[in-house]
Amino acid sequence: MKNTLINGLFITLLALTLSACGPENTASTNSTAIDTSKTYNWKMVTTWPPGFPVLQEGAERFADNIKAMSNGRLTIKVYAGGELIPALQTFDAVSQGTVEMGHGSAYYWAGKVPEAQFFSTVPFGMTARGMNAWLYDGGGLDLWREVYKPFHVVPFPLGNTGVQMGGWFNKEINSIDDIKGLKMRIPGLGGKVFAKAGGNPILLAGSEVYTALERNTIDATEWIGPFHDQRLGLYRAAEHYYYPGWHEPGTVLELTVNQRAWDSLPSDLQAIVSNAAMAENVRMLSEMEQKNLSALQELKDRPNVQLHRFPNDVLTTLKKLTDETLLEMAANDVKFKKVYNAYQAFRNQNDAWSDISENAYLAIEKE
Ligand code: CA
Numbered sequence: 001m002k003n004t005l006i007n008g009l010f011i012t013l014l015a016l017t018l019s020a021c022g023p024e025n026t027a028s029t030n031s032t033a034i035d036t037s038k039t040y041n042w043k044m045v046t047t048w049p050p051g052f053p054v055l056q057e058g059a060e061r062f063a064d065n066i067k068a069m070s071n072g073r074l075t076i077k078v079y080a081g082g083e084l085i086p087a088l089q090t091f092d093a094v095s096q097g098t099v100e101m102g103h104g105s106a107y108y109w110a111g112k113v114p115e116a117q118f119f120s121t122v123p124f125g126m127t128a129r130g131m132n133a134w135l136y137d138g139g140g141l142d143l144w145r146e147v148y149k150p151f152h153v154v155p156f157p158l159g160n161t162g163v164q165m166g167g168w169f170n171k172e173i174n175s176i177d178d179i180k181g182l183k184m185r186i187p188g189l190g191g192k193v194f195a196k197a198g199g200n201p202i203l204l205a206g207s208e209v210y211t212a213l214e215r216n217t218i219d220a221t222e223w224i225g226p227f228h229d230q231r232l233g234l235y236r237a238a239e240h241y242y243y244p245g246w247h248e249p250g251t252v253l254e255l256t257v258n259q260r261a262w263d264s265l266p267s268d269l270q271a272i273v274s275n276a277a278m279a280e281n282v283r284m285l286s287e288m289e290q291k292n293l294s295a296l297q298e299l300k301d302r303p304n305v306q307l308h309r310f311p312n313d314v315l316t317t318l319k320k321l322t323d324e325t326l327l328e329m330a331a332n333d334v335k336f337k338k339v340y341n342a343y344q345a346f347r348n349q350n351d352a353w354s355d356i357s358e359n360a361y362l363a364i365e366k367e
Helices: 004-020 023-032 055-069 087-096 114-119 129-138 140-151 188-196 206-214 228-233 259-264 267-300 312-331 334-356 358-366
Strands: 040-046 074-079 101-104 153-160 167-169 184-185 200-202 241-245 253-260 306-309
Touching: 004 253, 023 200, 040 055, 040 087, 040 188, 055 101, 055 153, 055 253, 055 267, 074 101, 074 129, 074 200, 074 267, 087 101, 087 153, 101 188, 114 140, 114 334, 129 140, 129 153, 129 253, 129 267, 129 334, 140 153, 153 259, 184 206, 188 200, 188 312, 253 267, 334 358
Parallel strands: 040 074, 040 101, 184 200, 241 306
Antiparallel strands: 101 253, 153 253, 167 241
């Protein structure tokens, strides 16, 4: 009885082994042609300081997820800004293939690619919800890939800060006149608009912001949102905390991949990278929202912090100056104009829909 069973098993195994060697099975294996024994050991450089919460941590979590999902076939060693190369050379390092991946935000490359700013954030532009809709489903990501193609870089959205705060001021802002001559750390297009309003935008690295505000070298600064602002101690250097962050309504963070490195990956690892990027895009935004809502309460509880909304006429003037700035830039640069037109077309439709969906819903409580 026992021998019959063993013989039966042996015959079954033999049959399976033989059939696995048959020509039809070989053909179906070849059609996928993925060598799962090959491993890829990549480097990623970021624009963030070492250990920077949410952003650097998110880049590292993304790398950990890829290692787990690929069973170690693709490992990515993540370096913070300055650890391997200076923070703002991330794009060039990926472009030249010095490293395979980078994490930062597209507006950092505005000097080289002005139109890249639309894939990061523009003043009074779309929030995270609109940006995700545009990038994933409204043609935005295809356009972004086209813009980075000459640099041999493949971009993916990988995180979002949500709506940022307007910043910390050492005096109240009651009218647009209060901005005249004001020295504020505010980078990018926001800084350009601020200058048009009569302000004096100052460029400062994150590490210098607190000391400059505390010593009155600057009168005001923006940073990110309540969580990162509180961590930097800005409430100790200025007491007037303004919202909303008109200049950064939902800054998209980006994964950049060197084109040749991307092409070298088998299709399953490419699918793992693009889906891990999409997962981390959602995760970083939700973590940012959670940390901001709890830090906002802590800041409100501090006796010296005065929370203000920018007056309406200040916001409408800054919006008018933003529209003028973008139109001027589009008039002088065909590449900028192409992305501007695509962004505006989607944004107009997104605004019309938001007005009768999320905005209308949120307005109920205030009526
Ligand atoms: Ca900011």
